[in-house]
Amino acid sequence: xxxxxxxxxxxxxxxxxxxxxxxxxxxxxxxxxxxxxxxxxxxxxxxxxxxxxxxxxxxxxxxxxxxxxxxxxxxxxxxxxxxxxxxxxxxxxxxxxxxxxxxxxxxxxxxxxxxxxxxxxxxxxxxxxxxxxxxxxxxxxxxxxxxxxxxxxxxxxxxxxxxxxxxxxxxxxxxxxxxxxxxxxxxxxxxxxxxxxxxxxxxxxxxxxxxxxxxxxxxxxxxxxxxxxxxxxxxxxxxxxxxxxxxxxxxxxxxxxxxxxxxxxxxxxxxxxxxxxxxxxxxxxxxxxxxxxxxxxxxxxxxxxxxxxxxxxxx
Amino acid sequence: xxxxxxxxxxxxxxxxxxxxxxxxxxxxxxxxxxxxxxxxxxxxxxxxxxxxxxxxxxxxxxxxxxxxxxxxxxxxxxxxxxxxxxxxxxxxxxxxxxxxxxxxxxxxxxxxxxxxxxxxxxxxxxxxxxxxxxxxxxxxxxxxxxxxxxxxxxxxxxxxxxxxxxxxxxxxxxxxxxxxxxxxx
Numbered sequence: 001x002x003x004x005x006x007x008x009x010x011x012x013x014x015x016x017x018x019x020x021x022x023x024x025x026x027x028x029x030x031x032x033x034x035x036x037x038x039x040x041x042x043x044x045x046x047x048x049x050x051x052x053x054x055x056x057x058x059x060x061x062x063x064x065x066x067x068x069x070x071x072x073x074x075x076x077x078x079x080x081x082x083x084x085x086x087x088x089x090x091x092x093x094x095x096x097x098x099x100x101x102x103x104x105x106x107x108x109x110x111x112x113x114x115x116x117x118x119x120x121x122x123x124x125x126x127x128x129x130x131x132x133x134x135x136x137x138x139x140x141x142x143x144x145x146x147x148x149x150x151x152x153x154x155x156x157x158x159x160x161x162x163x164x165x166x167x168x169x170x171x172x173x174x175x176x177x178x179x180x181x182x183x184x185x186x187x188x189x190x191x192x193x194x195x196x197x198x199x200x201x202x203x204x205x206x207x208x209x210x211x212x213x214x215x216x217x218x219x220x221x222x223x224x225x226x227x228x229x230x231x232x233x234x235x236x237x238x239x240x241x242x243x244x245x246x247x248x249x250x251x252x253x254x255x256x257x258x259x260x261x262x263x264x265x266x267x268x269x270x271x272x273x274x275x276x277x278x279x280x281x282x283x284x285x286x287x288x289x290x291x292x293x294x295x296x297x298x299x300x301x302x303x304x305x306x307x308x309x310x311x312x313x314x315x
Numbered sequence: 316x317x318x319x320x321x322x323x324x325x326x327x328x329x330x331x332x333x334x335x336x337x338x339x340x341x342x343x344x345x346x347x348x349x350x351x352x353x354x355x356x357x358x359x360x361x362x363x364x365x366x367x368x369x370x371x372x373x374x375x376x377x378x379x380x381x382x383x384x385x386x387x388x389x390x391x392x393x394x395x396x397x398x399x400x401x402x403x404x405x406x407x408x409x410x411x412x413x414x415x416x417x418x419x420x421x422x423x424x425x426x427x428x429x430x431x432x433x434x435x436x437x438x439x440x441x442x443x444x445x446x447x448x449x450x451x452x453x454x455x456x457x458x459x460x461x462x463x464x465x466x467x468x469x470x471x472x473x474x475x476x477x478x479x480x481x482x483x484x485x486x487x488x489x490x491x492x493x494x495x496x497x498x499x500x
Contacts, residue, residue, distance in 0.1 A: 116346040130327055131326040134319060169406070170402065176426060176428040180422070196422075
């Protein structure tokens with residue numbers, strides 16, 4: 001029987017996925033849980049990030065999450081209380097020695113760069129220790145009704161970088177020529193004001209969407225231009241504009257629950273040796289847009305992977 | 316976790332049986348920088364393009380010079396900056412033309428309208444794709460998706476007149492009250 005008393009898990013992110021993961025790990029009795037996030041709580045988080053309440057707005061997410069779970073005094077493995085330790089910081093500043101103390105790293109991040117960083121560090125831990133250390137990295141992600149769960153055994157199975165080419169590109173959605181000369185949608189006007197008019201008018205100021213003056217300027221410019229192209233300007237409300245420039249996809253709380261659940265199930269299977277390292281599908285996707293579609297598959301290692309590939313030294 | 320630990324042990328034994336040389340790992344570069352280095356290692360640069368990578372490590376910026384040997388822009392020298400963020404290759408680099416030129420797909424502020432730099436970018440594309448894309452803009456300027464509307468109109472209406480405008484502006488001439496940069500020697 002696997003002894004859980006010495007198991008420790010690092011959770012990356014204390015947002016929608018992070019709250020679900022922390023809850024799952026605590027109720028599973030994992031005695032040592034650390035969580036890292038550099039965000040503070042905003043009012044709009046509260047619909048899905050259930051460890052926080054209105055009085056916590058403005059405080060560090062990790063601190064409130066840790067307080068909440070620790071205050072429940074959940075009895076974990078070996079009779080010790082589950083303890084969550086918060087780290088209110090940028091996770092890329094963790095040293096490799098710090099990361100090396102954990103049994104698992106589970107992530108619910110919103111940034112590809114942070115994942116790439118952690119992935120690279122964990123692969124290095126395996127390779128530098130000549131395989132004496134190996135910390136499975138379980139990556140959860142959700143956007144709207146869709147999500148994925150990737151199980152990465154650094155040095156053994158496909159790493160995050162191996163699958164980078166399968167990610168959708170983060171691109172500007174509209175051709176520049178369309179937004180400049182042939183705008184047809186309110187979104188085109190906003191894009192033009194942001195990409196072309198702003199740098200022309202304020203070459204030394206970078207646009208800040210949290211600055212009301214900047215947002216006001218963008219609204220005015222877009223509405224002005226709407227008239228010359230006979231585009232309905234009534235759509236150009238500050239909220240709509242913010243949604244376009246921040247590329248907001250509304251979060252769906254149940255998608256988070258499904259993905260976080262799957263990540264914790266993956267960890268459990270690893271813990272109890274229910275994982276077939278050669279044949280188990282390592283990546284899963286979920287799409288709840290129509291019915292519920294989910295698919296698991298084996299993603300192979302890329303022999304030329306820049307992070308874990310066998311050929312990378314030849315570069 | 317027994318299975319994983321056994322796998323690690325097997326791997327350790329394998330490694331020991333192989334030569335004793337330890338892996339040399341690159342630790343200081345970010346994943347995006349590693350990817351750029353791979354792009355550079357495999358790039359095939361034609362004689363009509365110069366690539367300056369000297370500022371790549373310090374400022375994440377590369378400079379590409381296009382020297383077209385045929386077409387409307389023959390014998391010009393056109394310099395571009397390519398700024399890469401840590402999001403590369405999920406996000407394409409920001410590309411700017413550093414010369415003020417008269418071109419249907421490049422505006423006078425240096426913005427470039429090239430599909431693979433915006434809506435059609437994909438992480439499988441690389442520095443080579445961008446090089447080919449920029450070169451193509453000079454060999455076959457495209458009047459259908461204009462950024463400089465006047466230039467596109469000229470090209471569509473009368474290719475000879477467009478060619479004459481290109482020649483004049485490349486020598487640093489003034490066209491419709493805009494002075495262009497001299498890009499021929």
